[in-house]
Amino acid sequence: MQQIEDILGIQIIDILSVVAGLVALLVMYTIYQTALVRDPMKGRVKSLQDRRDSLKAGLMTTSKRRSPVKKVDGVGAMRKLADKLQLLQKEQTQKVSAQLTQAGFRSKDALVIFQVARLTMPLIMGLVAVTLFYGMGVWASKASMYPIFSVCAVLLGFKLPDMYVSNVKSKRTEALRKSLPDALDLLVVCAEAGLTLDSALNRVAKELGRAAPELSDEFSLTAIELGFLPERRQALLNLSERVDLPALRGVVTTLVQSERYGTPLATSLRVLSAEFRNERLMLAEEKAARLPATLTVPLILFILPTLFVVLLGPAACKVTDGFINRS
Structure with a gap:
């Protein structure tokens, strides 16, 4: 115990108190997660309704659209700060906005929060590092390394927002890839039943609401845009831009061709569904083939x-x- 106090420069009672608090917080969080029955579509319906209202407002008036959602004071302060520092210029934010959309953050305030986070996280991480090292004397035996540790904390603060968005984007893309073949099978059934593309997308989104909320969200938004945008082709292209998945781009190309030339939709979707299922099977076989080398x-x-x-x-x-x- 004395050696730990000498190395970290912190009393052992303080370390035990922090550990006990973290354990209690983890237990409470576990109980909360197990006791709470969450709806994966909660909050998505409201965002889709906001998108419907904004599209309707854009078609009914030529004046500047206003968001039907009231601005939160904290987000408003962030927006003022971003405007003052010119963090929302189109040249700088076009690529970032596309990444946030692909990660599922389609709110108008998402870009503001992300840009402000990229600005403030290095300062916060640097302040935490200075407090720990110079204020609390953590790792007193390595005091000569304090400047290097502080610089590393600042650099980590620069990368944390990008790492978070990239992680969320990759998980969401993987979930969309896994649920796409099942969605195409349902689309084939709906197309053969005589439903239009708008009705088919809405029906598939309703059926996949709990099993694949990400894909259900995208199909619902596409169905809304198909009903409100002047060009139906643009609604399908928006779907391919919101999802960074080559397989879904192939589906969008097929739907665009069907809308333009009147080709049979069910036949094309059935072929794509078979290809995607074979691709998923090949990926599983590839992982199984790599398993012996991985276990070595x-x-x-x-x-x-x-x-x-x-x-x-x-x-x-x-x-x-x-x-x-x-x-």
Whole structure:
């Protein structure tokens, strides 16, 4: 215990208090997650309704559209700060806005929050590092490394917002990829039943609301845009821009061609669904084929030494006893 206090420069009672608080917080969070029955579509319906209202307002009036959602004071202050520092210029934010949309953050305030976070996180991380190292004396034995640790904390603050958005985007894209073949099968059934593309998308979104909320959200928004945008082709292209998935771009191309040339929609979607299922099966086979090579290192490090001890241990003990008795 004394060695820990000497290394970190913090009393052991303080460390135990922090650990106990974290454990209690984790237990409360676990109980909350298990006791709460969450609806994956909660909050999405409101955003889709806001999108419907904004599209309707754009078609009914030529004046500047206003968001039907009231601005939160904190977000309003962030927007003023971003405007003062010119963080929302189109040249700088076009690519960032596309990444946020692909990650599922379609709110008008998402860009403001992200830009302000990129500006303030380095300052916050640097302040935390200075407080820990110079104020609380953490790692007092490595005081000469304090400047390097502080610089690393600032650099981490620069990358944290981008890392978070990239992580959310990759998880969302993977969820969309897994649920796309099932959605195409449902679209084929709806198309063969005689439903229009708008009705088919709404029906599939309703059926996949709980199993695949991400894809259901995208299909619902596309169905709304198909009903309100002047060009139906633009609504389908917006879907391919919101999702960074090559397979979905192929689906959008097929839908655009069907809308333009009147080609049979069910046949094309059935072929795409079969291709995507074969692709998913090939990916699973590829992972299974990589499994033996992946298990080689854990096998050598953890299993073989134990096996050697079990097999050779008794023989080594007998040999040792033989030498001892002979001597």
